[in-house]
């Protein structure tokens with residue numbers, strides 16, 4: 020999708036390509052629950068094999084969530100933690116859990132699981148940036164603010180075994196913000212994250228969770 024110069028199917032004619040509005044039009048389609056194999060393959064230009072692999076992974080996690088209750092059809096937080104055994108970083112895990120749970124009802128259903136597993140296994144660079152954006156934009160106001168960058172810095176610091184003081188986290192957050200926030204409005208917008216993801220792999224890596 021991202022590299023096509025043509026507009027997306029059904030996109031309103033007044034939307035400027037590559038604009039914030041343009042990327043949100045795409046992001047809303049990318050971050051919508053997936054109800055069928057056809058929808059999955061279409062969204063990620065993927066195959067039924069990949070779809071079936073993700074469904075199998077989902078079923079395994081449901082079983083781990085509810086070992087004694089075959090009637091359940093979603094992943095619980097406890098079951099989901101088994102995806103990353105030994106992972107010590109609770110902040111990171113919580114960020115990702117909240118992101119996967121698109122409707123914030125405390126359950127990850129198959130249609131939600133397919134979205135983020137699809138993005139991470141078969142998504143384009145732009146779709147991956149949309150997935151990261153969604154997870155980092157904790158209050159979903161379509162901006163990643165300094166406090167949300169700080170949360171990410173703290174989580175990834177912990178993941179790499181480093182413990183940073185509040186002051187260090189502040190400096191790191193300012194550095195990242197200064198680099199990505201091209202229009203200097205004090206927050207990172209989706210179009211800014213996509214543009215960085217395309218141009219600077221090292222900075223893009225910071226946002227990958």
Ligand SMILES: [Ca+2]
Pocket residue numbers: 120121122123124125126127128131
């Ligand atoms: Ca849910």
Ligand SMILES: [Ca+2]
Pocket residue numbers: 155156157158159160161162163164167
């Ligand atoms: Ca936000």
Ligand SMILES: [Ca+2]
Pocket residue numbers: 199200201202203204205206207208211
């Ligand atoms: Ca900005």
